[in-house]
Amino acid sequence: MNFHVTCELDYLLHGPATFLFAVKCIETGGQHIAKEALSVDPFVEIEEFTLTGGMNRFSRLKTLNPGNLKVSYQADVSNSVRIVPVDSLHVDSPGDLAPDAIPFLFPSRYCQSDRIREKAQELFGHLGSPYAIASAVSDWIHENIAYVSGSSGETSSSIDTLDQRQGVCRDFAHLAIAFCRALNVPARYATCYAYQLQPPDFHACFEVFIDGWWYIFDATRLAPLNGLVRITTGRDAADTAVCTIFGNPELTLSVVKCECLDPAFTPVTRDSLANAGEAIALL
Structure with missing residues (x-):
């Protein structure tokens, strides 16, 4: 089966904050990522690492100034x-x-x-x-x-x-x-x-x-x-947790989608x- 997944998380920042995101899909024996992209607006350096035996993928980013932050992820994934x-x-x-x-x-x-x-x-x-x-x-x-x-x-x-x-x-x-x-x-x-x-x-x-x-x-x-x-x-x-926050940002928007790319999908x-x-x- 083939899926296209997306998420957008928007925050209002009141000061310095650190985010730990777990929104990226993982690779398993039966789940494979064809392509993916994680973006942050405005641009912030993203540190990628894994936990739980190298399975779960985390993205850490640090912000310094007040303002708006948009985090977006999308991926094409096949699984069985x-x-x-x-x-x-x-x-x-x-x-x-x-x-x-x-x-x-x-x-x-x-x-x-x-x-x-x-x-x-x-x-x-x-x-x-x-x-x-x-x-x-x-x-x-x-x-x-x-x-x-x-x-x-x-x-x-x-x-x-x-x-x-x-x-x-x-x-x-x-x-x-x-x-x-x-x-x-x-x-x-x-x-x-x-x-x-x-x-x-x-x-x-x-x-x-x-x-x-x-x-x-x-x-x-x-x-x-x-x-x-x-x-x-x-x-x-x-x-x-999808997101762990150190600081006091406010979540202002959360949009999550999962589309199946197989017309013959049977639930x-x-x-x-x-x-x-x-x-x-x-x-």
């Missing part, structure tokens, strides 16, 4: 997915997990799995496989947590979402990750550009590690699972996977 029968998935015990998956069993800043273990056991402890747990977690969140724009902030965690029963995609993903980890299922956070997402914005989903692959879930069900273009992957939003959704008994992974 892996779709397999759920019945074919082998269940790994924690003792057999790949070492790279083990850190995603532990509590993290926004996913306090140790604090919701009892609730996770109550709701999902009867389920026998990691995929069944992740599917049930995603469905429960969709049915019991209201999607309410602006209902959470940068300090909101899985505990807050569970208590308040509302949030946005970030909060849905954090709660799902916490539930999964509480039941010994490795789970991680992914930010993406998302095709057909309404309203268009950056999007957050969660992935679980089963039988050597990371399978993707989206408890919001707001975008097709094969319409996601990966930006970052990490333990939670602390590893993957893969939670329901289509459930009807076919299949699981999907972003390669």
Whole structure:
């Protein structure tokens, strides 16, 4: 599948500031960038580096004077997915997990799995496989947590979402990750550009590690699972924030778009996977 992604972030600067942006798509085994461009107006030097095992790409820039700042990114990206029968998935015990998956069993800043273990056991402890747990977690969140724009902030965690029963995609993903980890299922956070997402914005989903692959879930069900273009992957939003700011700029405009360049695109959704008994992974 082929996608064209764009974003524009405009800021009003009141004084010196440092920005850490994570808006660039990453290269994976199945996701490749044909071309891309990141620009800043007025011109500011951009320092590029990677974190999280060299996977996530960050752009750091420093401004000195008050005024306006426009950051724009665009890319042409191709990616592919892996779709397999759920019945074919082998269940790994924690003792057999790949070492790279083990850190995603532990509590993290926004996913306090140790604090919701009892609730996770109550709701999902009867389920026998990691995929069944992740599917049930995603469905429960969709049915019991209201999607309410602006209902959470940068300090909101899985505990807050569970208590308040509302949030946005970030909060849905954090709660799902916490539930999964509480039941010994490795789970991680992914930010993406998302095709057909309404309203268009950056999007957050969660992935679980089963039988050597990371399978993707989206408890919001707001975008097709094969319409996601990966930006970052990490333990939670602390590893993957689109923008971290040191200073006091004001965001005045945010425009995010993801266009599919394949006319024959067929959406893969939670329901289509459930009807076919299949699981999907972003390669």
